[in-house]
Amino acid sequence: MRVRVPPGLRTIQGQITALAILALLIIIVLAGPLLERWVRDDYKMLDIEEIAEHVQAVSGLLAVAAPGERQVILDAARRAGWDFTLQPLSLSEKFTTWSPEWTFWAPVIEWLFPPDNAISPLGGWRTFLNGNRIVAMRVDDTTMLFTPVSSDPFLTSDFVGRGSYILVALITLILLFSAFAVWAIMLPLRRISVAAMNADISDDGEVFEERGSAELVALAKALNSMRKRIAIMVESRTRMLRGISHDLRTPLTRLRLKAERLPADPLREALLSDINHIDRLLGESLDYLRDSYRKEHVERIDIASTVQTICSEFADTGFDISYRGPNRLIVNCRPLAITRAVTNLCDNATKFASQVVVDLYAGSETIAIDVIDDGPGIPETLRQRVLEPFFKIDSARNDANSGFGLGLSIVAEIVQAHGGALEFLDRRPNGFVVRLILPAQ
Secondary structure, three states, X not given: OOOOOOHHHOOHHHXXXXXHHHHXXXXXXXXXXXXXXXXXXXXXXXXXXXXXXXXXXXXXXXXXXXXXXXXXXXXXXXXXOOOOEEEEHHHHHHOEOOOOOOOOHHHHHHXXXXXXXOOOOEEEEEEEEOOEEEEEEEOOOOEEEEEEOOOOOOOOHHHHHHHHHHHHHHHHHXXXXXXXXXXXXXXXXXXXXXXXXXXXXXXXXXXXXXXXXXXXXXXXXXXXXXXXXXXXXXXHHHHHHHHHHXXXXXXXXXXXXXXXXXXXXHHHHHHHHHHHHHHHHHHHHHHHHHOHHHHOOOEEEEHHHHHHHHHHHHHHOOOOEEEEOOOOOEEEEOHHHHHHHHHHXXXXXXXXXXXXXXXXXXXXXXXXXXXXXXXXXXXXXXXXXXXXXXXXXXXXXXXXXXXXXXXXXXXXXXXXXXXXXXXXXXXXXXXXXXXXXXEOO
C-alpha cells in the first residue's frame, strides 16, 4: 500500500518546513521539559535571583526594625544559614564590576542569560567588593545589607529554562537535518552521479531514476531529456557519416575496375595500392561508426579459444605471433566486441613489431590479456591521447599500413563498455605491453 504524500511535502522546501515543525514539537512537548527538570533536580545550585530575593526580604525587615532589633534579625538569619552583614552605605563606592579571577567566558555567559527578575541589587547583578562577589540591598540612607556569593557565573533560572530548550533545539535540529540531508539529498544525488558515470548513450532505457523530491525528479527528468537529445544528435551525425562512407564505395569500386584494365606497369600498381588504402580507411571508419559492440548481448564464452583463434589467423598470414595461457577460460562478455578489441591490438602490434606474444591469465576478480611486442611502443606523454578518435602519433605517415587512428579508440570503448581498464606498460629490456583488463563476472 503506497502512502499518498501531500503536494506540499514533495518539495525540499516543504520537507524542511515539516522537519522544523516536527523538531519544535519534540522540543516543546517532550525533550525541553525533561531536560529542564533534570537540570533542576540534579544541579541544586542557588540561583542569584533567589539570593537577591532573600537579601531584599531581610533588608525590608531591617528597614522597619528598631536599632536594637536589627541584631536579633541578623542572628536569626545566620542560624538559617545566611551570611548577612550590615555595612555603611558609603562602602558602596568601592564596588567594582570585575574580578581578577574571572575568565573571559564568565561575563559572556551572564550577558547571554541575564536575570529577568524585577529586583535590582545595589550596584547591579555583577558586584564585587575587595575582589569578592556580593549581592547588596539598601536598608536606609546610611546602611546597606549584603551577603557574599560565589565568584563563578551563576546558572540563573532563565538559563536553566531557556538554556535547556536552546540546547535541545540545537541537538534535535542537527540530528534531524543531518538525517534529512543524507536521506533526501545526498543519497539521491549519489544515485544520480553513479547513473551518470555508468550511463550508456546507446541504451534506450531511462538512465536516471525519477523518484524523490520534486526538485530531484525534475533534475532526473532534465538529465534524461538531455541524454535523449544527445543520443539523437549523435545518431543523426553518425547516420550521415555512415552514409557518406558507404556511398564512397561505389565510385571507389569503379576506380578499381578501371585501374585493373590498365596495362601492368608501376602506375597501375600505385593506383591499385591507393584504392586499397582508401577502401581500408572507409572500412575502418564504418566499423567505428557502426558501434555494434554496444548493442551486443553479454554471453558466456571460452575466451581462451577466442584469443587462440585470433593469434592463429595472424600467424597464418605470416606474422610471428604466439599465444600463452590456459586452453580453456569461461567468462561473460560480448564475444564480437572482445574479438574486435584483441584483433585491433594484435594488428597494431604486428604493424610496428617483429615478434608478438599474447598472454591470457585470470585473477580472483579479473582476467587480463597482455599483447606483448618488441616494437618501439608509445611515448608516455601520448598514452592518453592515442585513445582519442582520429589521433595518430605520426600524423605525417601515410603508407599502406596507416589508418585513421581509430583502432585503440575502439578498444578503449569496448573495454569501458565491459567495465574494465586498458593499461600501457613498458617491457624490459625493450618493447611494449598493452594490457586489457576485464571483470571476471
